[in-house]
Amino acid sequence: MNRRVLVAGLALVSLVALLAGLPGGLTAQGKVVKIGLSLPLTGADADGADAIMKGAQMAVAEINAKGGVKGYKLEALVYDSATPAAGQYDPAQAATNYKKFIADSLVMAAVGPVMSGEGKAISPILSEADMATITPSSTNPDITDPKFQAQYRPKGKAVYFRTVTTDAYQGPNMANYLFHAQKIKTVYILDDGGAFGVGIADSFQKRVGELGVKIVGRDRLDPKEADYKTILTKIKGLNPDALYYGGVMQAAAKLAPQGYEVMPRVIKAGSDGVYDLSWPKQSGKEAVEGWFCSQASPELVTSQKLEAWVTKFKTDMKRDPTNYAITSYNAVLVVADAVERTVAASKPLTRSNLRDAIQATKLGSIQGPIAFDANGDILTRTVSIYQWRDGEIKYVGVAPEK
């Protein structure tokens, strides 16, 4: 019987060894720079995260196809930052993922996170490790605000870089646009209770207040509620010129059709949270008609010069791109560029050196020039305004900065 136990044990051990070797054995050998991607690939934020992941993967694939960077192959190490317990992104899981990246000596930088809620948990961790992350979509201004430096980057140096503009510009610039171009005098503001939605609605509210627009009310939607008629009726009774919605698609999918039913003629605007190409499919073409939305980047997807890129993305990744697929694609390019400059300057390829190189980035890209200020925020602060017309999203123009 001893032998049987032994055989069974050996079989088990070899199976474990085989499994453990499997992913490693399938990756490229040689000099590798890993880029950590911690994204909420499951749960409520899955679709947006998927586009972001594919944008990054496309950049990695393109760079490797050209032979890598100075002899280094890039490799994307993807972890899911959503958990079933949270039902969406989970800051604790994001923190765990980043600690895994830090523990992996080949991970030199990261792309992510998708959500600012994750960013608040991981930014101090990155600061300790002196490792840079480049977020394609997290827009909460606090994380990079020097006022909160002690909280989010206790070591001082910027580690949280962004290829998107923060909410500090997106919400106010939409307010500017509605005030100057649409001449609104009164507005009702809704948010969806999420960190992103509340933050952008707050920044919008602050700016419209400064512009002298009368805020007739502010309330909060439960994104899992089915019936928004109550709040819409209340808003209709207050008769504002415009409705601003800060939040993401879950509530917007129901807000649009019910808003269309209750008050079709009010000007309605949202943020990049409702810049979602599937909106007409979810809510109906006529329901989204006229809605304004914004993007914290120059106009990209719908512009002519990007057509080639979009076509390639669609063929390679088998899905439609989003703007954040592009900012994520560019985030990888920023890392690759920093690796190239670090090696060219014959500095050792460490996280610190790479962080320094990223800080000094001056890169032309399909979203325009990319450079960062001392806090990690992108210097280009363009906010683009779009409007839904006849089931398609149409570029309106750059939002006024004042």
Next chain:
Amino acid sequence: MSTLDVLLQQVVNGLALGMMYALLALGFTMVYGIIELINFAHFSVFMTGTFVGLVVLSLMGVTATSKSLTGLALVGVLIALFLVTMAITGLLGVLIERVCLRSLRNVSGTAPMITTIGVAFILINAMLLIFGPQAQRFPQLLPNWRWELGGAEVTFKQLVLFVVGLLLMIALSHVVRRTTLGKAMRATAQDADAARMMGIDVDRVIVLTFFLGSALAGAGSLFFGLYYGFTGYYIGYTTGLRAFTSAVLGGIGSIPGAVLGGLFIGLTQSLGGQLLGVKWTDVIIFSILIVVMVFRPSGLLGARTPQKA
């Protein structure tokens, strides 16, 4: 709109919303009345029903973007939709009873309820995996007629919801009070063992109860889809919890109580939203639930008491 008009409109909204809760609470409260089980899965069956309805409609060639139907074609599609969907959700209910709950029927304590939570999680996540997290559009089959009522507006859909809710309440009360099946149900509810000795096939009665309750959930799901024009994997939780609160408020096990409770919750939600803000909706509704539980556990019309025997 004047303030009074807004309030009137909110009352109309609240009544329609309340009838939606009532529709869901009816089947739930009936099952509770027979086997005294708080069936969390009921609201997931309701949610599943909306997706079943979507599939049935698309099999008939009706999607959210297809041309609107009128006349006989519309009536035909609606009849087929309701029959098939209610049959499928009814069978789903029977399946849940046979596979998950029958062996636990005589187990005391919270085991059966924990099981229904498990079933609810399975259904919710199965729908999530199959249909994805995004809201799905539900074809708008009913015409968009609307009428002025004072300063408020009543839509045809709201009217349908209201009439159907009341009719179902009356029909269900009739089934339970007057028919042979109803008598067998009430006998089973009183004392299953005695009912069995009197020659009542208790298993069959319980299966039929689940079928009826789940078919009602199926009907409710279609009204939900037709009224709101969308569905999502999570609607069973939020809407379901409100419907549950309605049933408890009205007096769990009481069929007219479910409707009364639903209307009360619907009005509370719309007037509370108007006066206090919708961000406090959940706090208001659950506070009502807790207060009712503490001071009048048998609800407005309830004969049964949820207190310990």
Next chain:
Amino acid sequence: MSALAARLGERLGLARWRALPIARRRQILAPVLLSIGLAFPFVTSNAGNVDAAANAYTYVLLALGLNIVVGFAGLLDLGYAAFFAIGAYGYGIAASGQLKPEWSSLWAPLEWAGQVSRLAVPGQSEIVQFHFSFWPMLAISAIICAIFGMLFGAPTLRLRGDYLAIVTLGFGEIVPVVARNWEGLTNGAQGLGGIRTPKLFGFDFGFSPYPYYFLGLGLVAVAVWISIRLQESRLGRAWMAIREDELAAGAMGVNHVHYKLLAFAMGAAVGGLGGTFYVAKLTTATPDMFTFPVSVMVLVMVVLGGLGSIRGVVLAALFLAFLQSVILQELTEYVHALGRLVGNDFLQRVELITSLELIFGLILVVMMIFRREGLWPAVRRVSALTLEQQSVAPARGAAVELSWARAAPGAVGPGRPLLEIESLRKSFGGVTAADDITLTVHAGELVSVIGPNGSGKTTLFNLITGLIAPDDGSIRFEGVEIGGRPSHEIVARGVARTFQNIRLFNNLSVLENLLVGEHTRLQAGVLGAIFRPPWVRAEEERAVKSALEVVEIFGNRLRPRLDHPAYGLSYANRRRTEIGRAIMTRPKLLLLDEPAAGMNPAETLELMDLIRAVRGFGVTVVLIEHKLDVVMDISDRVVVLDHGVKIAEGAPAQVRGDERVIEAYLGRRRRAA
């Protein structure tokens, strides 16, 4: 496979291990498990795994807390995440810059203690900066949570189990909404940021996972220790008695209001520890982190491991937490790699983590149907009988002495009334179950109550023991009115009972059943149960000794089965255990409801000896019995009830001949004749 496992177990000396006493096993296991825990970070090369393990310890804490509420006390709490949230926000608010009250001298003591500091704001008055230390906050958060636990528990006390679940679910929904909307306190949806990390003797825990790992391990060890101590104390027995049979628990003197609130408080406090630890490690807290799925996940952990099973719950929590944060993720990697290898598109895209909630649902359903006690249930201390124990001939005890036995009945003073019932009335709907009953029982007497089925005998017992309140009339025990008082109070005065349909605590052992009877004689509270000071140890020893004495009354009937769960006993032994449990309360008055029902003639004789012996201890006995030979043989006096009315009373022989009694039993003669 199982044969293989069995042989492996044999090789490793599993049988010998099982033979060891629990305490000895613990002495060996505790250091072994602790060293494994301490060694883990050095074995794994990945700091990410250590971080995941530290998070998993949070879930272990939550599961242990919920286990006290659901597992021990049987109160299904579906909103447990609320306490996780309150604990987290409690520390989060105290250790971040969220609250900035204006400076006033009231803050000076805290400033002196180094918990807050003054911050000058240009152009405004000074504000207070919070930086409360982690260690005292750990205790303070736990206490805050305990208070909330009692607040949330209080409305549910009167409710049946499933309704209780709903109310807790309601609280679980309300707490995150309040956290989201009360922006001044919680910073709303943006969440708290920059929460201070713990410091110990100048060492800052910072953002490395290692110190948190060891802290988490320590907290789990403490929570396990507390759980074990509570489970094996007077409190644990009271909780489990409530869980098994609330009514019988009350009849044994357990105040269910008190112990349910205590369970809510203790469970919430452990959850608060978890929340404080979690948020100190993460340095941020948002309302999304504490929603319903968290409550369900913790419930799944408790159900999977086994309700009430500490070891099972710990293992299940570790397993599920790792399944969520590590195992499914890595498994997905393998599946993707496999997909690339075989060129399968589906395998490359599948995300196993999305099916975790589906797995949770399946776990709940499958466990409830097939294995309600959990994968690794609580220890069942079934020790095999020794040959000696098996070969002992059944002997009647009865001749033993109880150390607390009261003086001989004569010494109490003959004729002194012990129980005085006057004009007692109770009706249920249209049925009058007690109609103007007046009855006096004197100390030292043995009175039997007989009557046809439905004559109101059990109702009379229920009225005396406080299970139901009388409509009218009075019940005095030793001159004190007890009518309508809660049953635990009446037990404490010295009235004990058994039930017609035997209500034992089925999942407790015989010994534990008996010890519940001792409940009112013991003093230990929460701290006593946890720290077990000498006086608690002494009273526990006394209780066990007392139980062994009581067991002696039954000869060797129960002795060898002391460690057996009550559900496995024979019918007669169940009766004996129930009588023993009632005697354990040291009653002055013992009410026995049909004790001889279902016993064979030999057993009945033995029972009669026993009742006489109990009487010999100075206990007054009132008996409901259908076996008239028993009644006539041992009673001093017989009371006959019919339709709630006392129709006869007197010496056995006298009652036997009473016309009305015969009529009640045999039916009325036709009057028309």
